[in-house]
Amino acid sequence: xxxxxxxxxYLITVTGKKLTVTCSQNMNxxxxxxxxxxxxxxxxxxxxSMNVEVTDKGDVPEGYKVSRKEKRNFxxxxxxxxxxxxxxxxxxxxxxxxxxxxxxxGPGTRLLVL
Amino acid sequence: KQEVTQIPAALSVPEGENLVLNCSFxxxxxxxxxxxxxxxxxxxxxxxxxxxxxREQTSGRLNASLDKSSGRSTLYIAxxxxxxxxxxxxxxxxxxxxxxxxxxxxxLIIKP
Numbered sequence: 001x002x003x004x005x006x007x008x009x010y011l012i013t014v015t016g017k018k019l020t021v022t023c024s025q026n027m028n029x030x031x032x033x034x035x036x037x038x039x040x041x042x043x044x045x046x047x048x049s050m051n052v053e054v055t056d057k058g059d060v061p062e063g064y065k066v067s068r069k070e071k072r073n074f075x076x077x078x079x080x081x082x083x084x085x086x087x088x089x090x091x092x093x094x095x096x097x098x099x100x101x102x103x104x105x106g107p108g109t110r111l112l113v114l
Numbered sequence: 115k116q117e118v119t120q121i122p123a124a125l126s127v128p129e130g131e132n133l134v135l136n137c138s139f140x141x142x143x144x145x146x147x148x149x150x151x152x153x154x155x156x157x158x159x160x161x162x163x164x165x166x167x168x169r170e171q172t173s174g175r176l177n178a179s180l181d182k183s184s185g186r187s188t189l190y191i192a193x194x195x196x197x198x199x200x201x202x203x204x205x206x207x208x209x210x211x212x213x214x215x216x217x218x219x220x221x222l223i224i225k226p
Contacts, residue, residue: 040123040218045213100207103214105157106157
């Protein structure tokens with residue numbers, strides 16, 4: 001089944017404790033992206049990658065790191081989490097079609113930083 | 115800078131009604147506009163994509179329209195069902211590089 005998987009799905013942590021949220025896609029997509037979603041706001045892009053070893057900042061990259069060593073994986077790293085990073089995080093991968101670019105989303109990771 | 119707005123933030127209607135969800139945007143020079151559905155715990159699913167040269171797209175009971183000159187898109191849902199309950203988000207793209215600008219969504223509840 002074609003899908004984007006994220007782990008963990010739920011995470012409670014404390015300020016300053018490094019964490020990694022994994023993202024994997026099995027569709028051989030070149031494009032991958034991380035978003036955060038907060039109440040009352042639209043999705044905001046954190047980082048994206050157009051291909052292996054190519055990453056770029058989105059709208060809200062502060063406090064986050066990413067890497068793209070393999071096409072299928074795009075982990076999100078919080079080196080020193082803070083309470084303002086409490087949010088719902090989505091990973092997505094994308095492909096180009098005749099109508100435009102289509103993105104496929106993972107189920108989300110709900111993070112609480114105490 | 116493009117801004118996307120969805121009003122209302124929440125909507126509750128009885129089953130069977132036809133309904134319209136609204137999306138407005140400030141910059142009419144869009145590349146395309148998409149409507150997504152978000153179900154709790156299941157991520158987002160693309161429903162319809164309207165290219166800038168198109169006026170509407172249809173999929174089953176869903177019809178999305180686009181009026182670039184007025185900066186508006188609507189998502190029409192016919193004969194609503196409880197299974198249509200979800201949050202609906204619209205997003206615009208300004209060029210062909212995957213970058214999307216999102217509205218905050220409309221949470222739709224269909225009452226049986």
